[in-house]
Amino acid sequence: MSFNKRIKIKKLLENDHIGQDATIMGWVRTKRSNKNVTFIAINDGSTINNYQVVADPALIEEDILKKVTTGACLKINGKIVASQGAGQQAEISASSIEILGEADAETYPLQPKKHSLEFLREIAHLRIRTNTFGAVFRVRHALAFAVHKYFNDKGFFYIHTPIITASDAEGAGETFKVTVLDLKNPPLTDQGKINFKEDFFERETNLTVSGQLEGELAAMGLADIYTFGPTFRAENSNTARHLAEFWMIEPEMAFYDAQDNQDLAEDFLKFVISYALENCKDDLEFLDKRAAEEETTKKADQRSEMGLIDRLKFVVENEFQRITYTEAIDILRNSNHNKKKKFQYLVESWGVDLQSEHERYLVEKHFNKPVILTDYPKDIKAFYMRQNDDGKTVAAMDILFPGIGEIVGGSQREERLDYLTKRMEEMNIPTEEMWWYLDTRRFGSTPHAGFGLGFERLVLFVTGMGNIRDVIAFPRTPGHAEF
Numbered sequence: 122m123s124f125n126k127r128i129k130i131k132k133l134l135e136n137d138h139i140g141q142d143a144t145i146m147g148w149v150r151t152k153r154s155n156k157n158v159t160f161i162a163i164n165d166g167s168t169i170n171n172y173q174v175v176a177d178p179a180l181i182e183e184d185i186l187k188k189v190t191t192g193a194c195l196k197i198n199g200k201i202v203a204s205q206g207a208g209q210q211a212e213i214s215a216s217s218i219e220i221l222g223e224a225d226a227e228t229y230p231l232q233p234k235k236h237s238l239e240f241l242r243e244i245a246h247l248r249i250r251t252n253t254f255g256a257v258f259r260v261r262h263a264l265a266f267a268v269h270k271y272f273n274d275k276g277f278f279y280i281h282t283p284i285i286t287a288s289d290a291e292g293a294g295e296t297f298k299v300t301v302l303d304l305k306n307p308p309l310t311d312q313g314k315i316n317f318k319e320d321f322f323e324r325e326t327n328l329t330v331s332g333q334l335e336g337e338l339a340a341m342g343l344a345d346i347y348t349f350g351p352t353f354r355a356e357n358s359n360t361a362r363h364l365a366e367f368w369m370i371e372p373e374m375a376f377y378d379a380q381d382n383q384d385l386a387e388d389f390l391k392f393v394i395s396y397a398l399e400n401c402k403d404d405l406e407f408l409d410k411r412a413a414e415e416e417t418t419k420k421a422d423q424r425s426e427m428g429l430i431d432r433l434k435f436v437v438e439n440e441f442q443r444i445t446y447t448e449a450i451d452i453l454r455n456s457n458h459n460k461k462k463k464f465q466y467l468v469e470s471w472g473v474d475l476q477s478e479h480e481r482y483l484v485e486k487h488f489n490k491p492v493i494l495t496d497y498p499k500d501i502k503a504f505y506m507r508q509n510d511d512g513k514t515v516a517a518m519d520i521l522f523p524g525i526g527e528i529v530g531g532s533q534r535e536e537r538l539d540y541l542t543k544r545m546e547e548m549n550i551p552t553e554e555m556w557w558y559l560d561t562r563r564f565g566s567t568p569h570a571g572f573g574l575g576f577e578r579l580v581l582f583v584t585g586m587g588n589i590r591d592v593i594a595f596p597r598t599p600g601h602a603e604f
Contacts, residue, residue, distance in 0.1 A: 169255055180217075194220075194224075245595055287324055449479075
């Protein structure tokens with residue numbers, strides 16, 4: 122038999138294999154022994170559930186059983202038998218155990234006890250072996266698969282936009298520079314500035330903050346496209362909601378207006394969350410219990426009124442409420458919450474950027490359903506958003522979820538060359554460097570729209586984790602680029 126003729130624990134638990142010979146492999150979670158038998162709980166990552174191995178000391182050498190410690194990796198041959206204990210229907214009676222990799226019981230960091238998430242971030246190379254992170258990354262996989270399935274089934278084309286770019290899509294200026302120049306002795310121009318003409322790309326470049334602008338170019342020929350790739354922000358922030366490297370989902374659609382864009386985004390979110398509910402039941406039930414335990418440690422006014430699975434069903438089962446920014450400001454300004462100064466940031470005038478506390482109030486207190494906010498003031502939004510006829514607002518939309526606030530941001534894009542050029546000049550965005558973007562407005566322009574969804578923000582919502590560093594395998598944050 123070849124080495125890897127094994128059966129995954131997930132498959133063992135799905136069907137009745139009693140009486141069959143089987144080979145399983147995995148990592149030891151726990152071991153307990155009495156005089157007559159040793160019980161080993163083993164996990165291979167395919168499911169959150171462990172599988173029980175029963176080892177008879179008369180069949181398995183004592184030297185082997187001594188090496189069966191938490192964290193060790195085993196190969197077990199044996200027969201699937203009906204379980205005598207509670208909690209599982211079947212178990213494997215081991216005929217042989219092979220130690221594939223030892224784990225010293227004294228130094229292995231993941232002992233069978235509760236570890237803090239902060240500690241586990243320090244050993245991110247091992248934390249995926251825990252129940253919590255195994256569940257998180259199985260859910261993350263399912264959501265990524267659902268993203269591709271949704272767009273593929275709708276006839277969208279997947280575009281790989283560049284990671285290295287010369288543009289800053291948001292105009293924020295917080296980008297990671299890309300260069301091969303000697304940092305100790307860079308070539309200089311006559312004016313004493315760094316001469317990027319001598320750099321690899323012969324111009325200043327950075328890691329992308331968004332694939333949107335290139336996505337728009339592709340939509341002008343393929344009509345319906347989406348990007349799903351890494352993006353980078355050099356924002357020196359250590360909050361629970363910021364990463365320096367994260368993944369973005371950005372569909373762009375020709376022949377779409379603002380209403381079409383909202384319809385697609387709502388349908389998309391409901392699909393991927395429904396997919397997780399249907400395909401990650403065991404993991405979500407575990408994460409639901411974990412989130413409930415975490416809620417008990419919070420102050421009463423900070424606790425969520427809904428459990429994790431309830432929040433997911435809340436999104437899937439409710440029509441999203443659609444209101445304008447102006448309507449939202451009126452609601453917030455006149456709310457008892459605002460009048461009694463319960464908001465950290467009081468809402469006093471039209472034109473302010475809404476905070477997470479305001480977004481959550483609209484979703485959780487006022488409407489009790491997800492909200493799509495539209496028609497924001499143009500002064501707080503990006504240059505590429507289509508200007509409305511009132512001259513004050515743009516055809517933007519943000520989708521707001523319970524517990525998290527904004528999860529999607531998008532807009533109808535400005536397809537009119539004169540409006541776009543004027544807006545870029547107002548915001549000091551060099552039109553000569555963006556000639557390629559403006560060309561799509563010069564030649565065969567059409568109404569089009571799109572949105573962006575930070576994938577980690579979605580995973581954070583679906584898993585109920587509290588820190589975005591816990592939903593990406595190897596988080597990149599200020600001062601942290603290990604593993």
